Amino acid sequence: xxxxxxxxxxxxxxxxxxxxxxxxxxxxxxxxxxxxxxxxxxxxxxxxxxxxxxxxxxxxxxxxxxxxxxxxxxxxxxxxxxxxxxxxxxxxxxxxxxxxxxxxxxxxxxxxxxxxxxxxxxxxxxxxxxxxxxxxxxxxxxxxxxxxxxxxxxxxxxxxxxxxxxxxxxxxxxxxxxxxxxxxxxxxxxxxxxxxxxxxxxxxxxxxxxxxxxxxxxxxxx
Numbered sequence: 001x002x003x004x005x006x007x008x009x010x011x012x013x014x015x016x017x018x019x020x021x022x023x024x025x026x027x028x029x030x031x032x033x034x035x036x037x038x039x040x041x042x043x044x045x046x047x048x049x050x051x052x053x054x055x056x057x058x059x060x061x062x063x064x065x066x067x068x069x070x071x072x073x074x075x076x077x078x079x080x081x082x083x084x085x086x087x088x089x090x091x092x093x094x095x096x097x098x099x100x101x102x103x104x105x106x107x108x109x110x111x112x113x114x115x116x117x118x119x120x121x122x123x124x125x126x127x128x129x130x131x132x133x134x135x136x137x138x139x140x141x142x143x144x145x146x147x148x149x150x151x152x153x154x155x156x157x158x159x160x161x162x163x164x165x166x167x168x169x170x171x172x173x174x175x176x177x178x179x180x181x182x183x184x185x186x187x188x189x190x191x192x193x194x195x196x197x198x199x200x201x202x203x204x205x206x207x208x209x210x211x212x213x214x215x216x217x218x219x220x221x222x
Contacts, residue, residue, distance in 0.1 A: 005110055008074075014055045015117040017200050018073060018107055020100040023083055024127040024159070025065040026091045032128065032159060032183055037082045039185030046193035047076040053193075056200040060103060064096040064127065073107050091129045094136030097143055097172060104152060119199055121152045124192065128159035130168050140171035147173065157188065157218065178218035187217035 029036070047053050059079045061071040065086030071079070104121045111118045123143065146152045156169040156177040170177045180188060195211045202209055214221060 006114075009110075009114040009116055012055055012075075013116065014052075015119065015200075016111060017053075017057045017119045017196055018060070018104060018121040019057060019196065020060045020062060020104060020121070020123050022062045022064055022093070022096045022100055022123070022125040022127075024091060024093075024129065025063045025083055025086050026129060027085055027087070027089050028091075028129050028162070029159070030085045032185075033083060033085055035183040035185045036126075039187075039189040040083070041080075042186055043189035043193050044076050044080055046190065047196065050193075050197045050200075053197045053200045057196050058107075060100075060107070062096045062100050062103075064091060064093055066090060068092055068096045068099055070099055070103060073103075090133070091127060091131055092133035092136075093125070093127055093131035093172075094133045094139035097123070097125070097139040098135065101139075101142060101146055101152070119202075120150065122196070123152050123154045125154070125156045125169065125172060126159060127156075127169065128165065129162045130164050136168075137171065143172045144174070155221070159183075176221045178214055178221045180218050184217040191217060 023036070025033075047057050054076060057076060058073045059076055060073040061079070063069045063083065066088030100123055104123070108118065108121070143154050147154050154173040154176060156173045158165045158169050158177065158179045166177065166179060191212060191214060198211065199209050
């Protein structure tokens, strides 16, 4: 574990809500990226406005595009950013999910070594196209298994109308996949921040927290 993590845990021993956002930054997202960035900015602001969530919610990001990139776990205040579109046309979602699951397990090990309680992690996948790397079906099976084993809660949000998009996303999460209504990223991220604030206020026992309906911004999860 890095020195920065040791200092981070010493300065803030609160229970953690670990969240990984997988963000599709392939060229097909170009006409959607402004709305996504606007919604994401509001999400960070909402978390920072809540005293407990600002201490407990830990974000990490995987950008899915021309070479998946991992931005490490940190508090929301250190995740102010704008997403940029990659030049290449790939959507290596399998690699992105594999990376996210691996980093989540490493982070949980760090929590345990430092006596930090944590809530079940969230893996939030946003994509507007079909995966095109070779290992995506195996990655999807691994995500389903992690969910079945209660190691993570996997959510998928389909953006746009690409053929086969929703069917492929349901391979990663058969019961928590929804289609974004138009480009309601602001409403989606508001739901996400509200949900994580609810979770952060509960005890880190693994018990389910009742979340609000998603129908203001998407089809119901299924």
